[in-house]
Amino acid sequence: MDVAIIGIGIHPFGRTDGVSGLEQGVFAARQALQDGRLEWNDMQFAYGGSAAAGKADTMVSKLGLTGLQFINVSNGCATGGSALQSAYMAIQSGMFDIGMAVGFDKHPRGAFTVDPEGSGLGKWYGDIGLALTPQFFGMKIRRYMHEFGITEDTLVRVAMKNYQNGSKNPNAWRRTPFSYADIAESPMVCEPLRKYMFCSPAEGGCAMVLCRADKAREYTSKPVFLKAVSVKTRQFGSFEVFAQCQALDRADPPTVQASRAAFEMAGVGPEDIDVAQLQDTESGAEIMHMAENGFCADGDQEQWLREGYTEIGGKLPVNTDGGCLANGEPIGASGLRQVYEICVQLRGEGGERQVPNQPKTGYTHVYGAPGLSGVTILST
Amino acid sequence: MASVANQIPIAEGLFTWPSNDPRLLGSRCSNCGVVTFPAQSGCPACCGEETETIELERQGTLWTWTVQGFLPNRPPYDGPETSETFEPFGVGYVELPNQVRVQTRIKTENIAKLEIGMEMDLVVEKYVERDGKDIIAYFFRPSTEA
Numbered sequence: 001m002d003v004a005i006i007g008i009g010i011h012p013f014g015r016t017d018g019v020s021g022l023e024q025g026v027f028a029a030r031q032a033l034q035d036g037r038l039e040w041n042d043m044q045f046a047y048g049g050s051a052a053a054g055k056a057d058t059m060v061s062k063l064g065l066t067g068l069q070f071i072n073v074s075n076g077c078a079t080g081g082s083a084l085q086s087a088y089m090a091i092q093s094g095m096f097d098i099g100m101a102v103g104f105d106k107h108p109r110g111a112f113t114v115d116p117e118g119s120g121l122g123k124w125y126g127d128i129g130l131a132l133t134p135q136f137f138g139m140k141i142r143r144y145m146h147e148f149g150i151t152e153d154t155l156v157r158v159a160m161k162n163y164q165n166g167s168k169n170p171n172a173w174r175r176t177p178f179s180y181a182d183i184a185e186s187p188m189v190c191e192p193l194r195k196y197m198f199c200s201p202a203e204g205g206c207a208m209v210l211c212r213a214d215k216a217r218e219y220t221s222k223p224v225f226l227k228a229v230s231v232k233t234r235q236f237g238s239f240e241v242f243a244q245c246q247a248l249d250r251a252d253p254p255t256v257q258a259s260r261a262a263f264e265m266a267g268v269g270p271e272d273i274d275v276a277q278l279q280d281t282e283s284g285a286e287i288m289h290m291a292e293n294g295f296c297a298d299g300d301q302e303q304w305l306r307e308g309y310t311e312i313g314g315k316l317p318v319n320t321d322g323g324c325l326a327n328g329e330p331i332g333a334s335g336l337r338q339v340y341e342i343c344v345q346l347r348g349e350g351g352e353r354q355v356p357n358q359p360k361t362g363y364t365h366v367y368g369a370p371g372l373s374g375v376t377i378l379s380t
Numbered sequence: 381m382a383s384v385a386n387q388i389p390i391a392e393g394l395f396t397w398p399s400n401d402p403r404l405l406g407s408r409c410s411n412c413g414v415v416t417f418p419a420q421s422g423c424p425a426c427c428g429e430e431t432e433t434i435e436l437e438r439q440g441t442l443w444t445w446t447v448q449g450f451l452p453n454r455p456p457y458d459g460p461e462t463s464e465t466f467e468p469f470g471v472g473y474v475e476l477p478n479q480v481r482v483q484t485r486i487k488t489e490n491i492a493k494l495e496i497g498m499e500m501d502l503v504v505e506k507y508v509e510r511d512g513k514d515i516i517a518y519f520f521r522p523s524t525e526a
Contacts, residue, residue, distance in 0.1 A: 113453045122418065124391035126456025128485055128507060128517050129448060135471050138446030146444070146496050188468075190446045236414075236425040245406070245417040246443075246473060246481040247425065 002213030003091045004223040005378070007036025008343045011104070013204035013327040014173030021053025021330070024205035025104030026062045028333075032100065032207040036219045040064045043209070045090055045099035047083040049073035050332035053106040053203075068099075077279070077368025078231060079103055080206065080335025085229045085374065087210050097212050104205035105330030112201055119242055119370060133369060134198065134282075136241040138190030141284025143239070145192065148299035150287060152184070152192055157305040158283040159183045159197045162319050165312065166326020168353035173202055174326045197283040202328025206336035208343070222347045227361075227377045228265035232257040234371030241369045255292040255365060255373040262363075262375040263294065270294040273377075274359030275345045276316060277338035279367040280323040290318065293365055293375070317355045320345060331368075338364035339376060346380050387506075390517040394418055395504055396435065397516060402504040403435035404518060406480060415480040437476040438502040439523065445472030445486060445494050460508040474500045474520045487521040499523035 009031025011024035019027075025048065033040060040063045048056030049072055057070040075082040080103035087101040112133060116126035125131050144150060160180055166172035178196050186195040209219075216223035234240045237251030263269055270293070278293060280286035287301045295316055296304055304310055310318035321327065321341040324334060342362035345355050361379045389397045395404050407419040411428035419433045451457075451466040461467070470486030472494070487503055488494065500520040507517035 111450070111453060114456060116456050122391050122394070123456070124394065124517070127390060127458040129452045129457050129459055129469065130471060130483055130485070131456050132448065132452055135446050135448060139444045139472065142446060143444035143496070187449070188447070189449045191449070193446075244483050246483075247414065248475070248478075248480065 001092050001094055003088050003210055003226045004213045004216035005208050005226065005339070005343055006211050006216050006219040006223055007032040007034070007038060007209035008340050009033070009035060009207045010171050010337065010340050011205035012171045013330065013333070013337065014202055016203055021050055021104045021106030021203060021205070022059060023062070024106070024203060025050070025056065025102055025207065026059055028104065028205035028207040029059065029063060029100060029102050032209050036209045038209060038219065041066055042098060043068055043100050044096045045069040045087070046102060047071050047073050047086040047090070048102040049075070049079040049083055050103065050105045051076070051079060053104055053332065056102060056104070056332070059102070075368070076370070076372065077329070077331055078335060078366045078372050078374040079332045080337070081364070081366045081374030081376070082231055084208070084336060084339060084376065085231050088226055088229045091210055091212055097215065098209065100207060100209050101336060102205070102207040103332035103336045105332040106203040107201035107330065109201070121242060121244065125244065131242065133241055134190040134193065137282045137284055138193050140239055141288065142192060144284065144288055150299065150301060154287060154302050154305045155192065155197055155283040156180055156184045158280065158286045159325055161305070161311055162280060162323045162325040165320055165353055166322025168351070169321045169326070172322045172326045173328045174322070193282050193284060199281055199324035199329045202330050204327065204330040204333045204337065206333045206340050208336060208339065224343045224346050224378050224380065227268070227379050228262040229374070229376050230258045230261040230265065231372065231374040232261065238371065240371030253292055253373070254371055255289060255367055258373040258375040259293045259365070262377050266377040268361060268377065272361050273316065273363045274361050275320060275342060275355045276318050276363040276365070277321070277323065277341055278318055278365045280319055280325050281329065281367070285367065286318065286323065289365060289367065293363070312353055312355055320350065320353050320355060335364070335366040335374060338366065339378065342378050346378060386512070387514045387516050390507060390515050395518050397504070402502070403438055404482060404502065405433055406436045407431035408434050417480055417482045436479055436482070440474040440476040440500055440520070442494065442496055442498045442500050443473040443475045443481050444496060445470055447471070447491060458508070470494055472520070484518065484520045487519040489525060494522070501526055
């Protein structure tokens with residue numbers, strides 16, 4: 001049973017004082033229903049999650065107590081992607097015909113606070129100052145730069161591109177593009193990564209309605225089909241966030257595993273992708289994820305960014321909505337935002353940020369602590 | 381110098397203490413030989429359930445590093461600094477030959493000189509004072525600063 005996305009909704013990302021995370025999720029859910037000309041009553045199930053803004057299933061008190069199956073999802077930065085994968089499986093299995101994936105969040109300002117013991121680490125780990133995700137990103141990209149000759153110039157160019165794209169996205173948080181110098185001279189956070197190379201914790205909501213592919217055209221003239229969904233966790237030997245130690249022998253990261261599985265499931269290759277959303281927690285992540293997802297060889301990112309291959313008019317536009325850098329990171333919503341953007345692009349509704357020549361196949365990728373990745377491949 | 385009785389390790393079983401030549405404690409899988417840090421009961425490589433606790437090497441090379449540029453949120457951080465006294469500190473992975481790479485804070489007088497591949501030594505010393513006692517933690521320091 002193939003699965004289609006027939007309705008999409010989003011609450012603008014960023015900071016919305018006076019509106020709870022849950023209310024932002026409800027806003028996105030209603031918009032997704034409206035987009036598919038559906039009612040909440042029509043939903044047979046929902047999967048939803050947030051990391052810091054409450055239990056998604058309590059949305060029913062606002063959307064309506066219809067008695068549907070509503071399952072909360074909690075999977076770090078892959079929460080949205082995992083909700084989507086669960087919804088996919090619910091329909092693909094034949095158990096349900098139609099349902100929703102939804103995610104939202106509202107984080108306090110400043111860096112994420114981590115509970116080391118809740119992550120299976122010793123209290124000492126946080127005590128001495130190791131329980132910080134920015135350190136991991138700094139250390140991973142430094143090693144990558146050392147091994148593959150990536151320069152700071154490329155780190156700056158990724159950030160500049162994503163803020164530029166964000167300025168064309170009415171739902172993005174950061175709508176004013178930063179100059180090269182703004183980024184290159186912003187304060188150092190975790191070497192070699194600077195302030196404007198990092199995304200910030202934020203707020204937002206995103207939802208989509210999924211149904212059996214054979215019924216999709218009953219609801220919309222522009223269904224987007226989920227050709228592949230894949231979530232993988234780390235193997236022994238990959239370099240992951242919050243690792244007190246690493247094996248001497250290295251293994252492929254979970255992104256490589258998830259990407260390969262998704263391409264196999266969809267029966268397409270990286271060369272078939274017209275537009276991609278890749279996890280850009282910071283500039284270095286997007287650079288490494290370009291290669292981990294199979295779009296270029298390690299080290300080629302220097303040329304790709306210099307030549308503009310990943311800009312909206314380039315051969316593989318990446319993070320056309322501005323990515324996490326311009327949208328911020330509401331953990332529960334980010335994975336679904338990526339899918340939302342691919343739907344917008346494949347439906348030709350991108351406005352100022354529309355990828356030219358009618359893209360037909362899109363790709364999304366999330367990465368999160370403590371080492372998991374989710375990939376989807378979508379097509380018209 | 382504080383007496384041993386006044387010195388408390390930051391966590392039990394993380395390193396040998398008290399000791400004149402303290403070592404980090406890891407575990408070796410009885411089945412596949414893979415080494416992990418800290419010591420743990422199961423093997424993440426082969427899923428074996430039997431491991432033995434071993435002392436790790438005290439010298440290695442810096443595999444990658446960064447500098448923590450802002451005062452971490454507390455909790456979980458519990459270092460001695462205030463936002464006024466905070467100085468960025470180094471963090472990295474040190475590769476211990478034929479064993480494992482361990483994550484560590486880096487002690488150095490010259491943070492600008494850190495580089496991948498440099499020789500590093502284990503240092504076990506006072507991290508912070510709490511309730512009149514010295515809390516002892518582990519660090520690595522460039523061998524050139526020994």
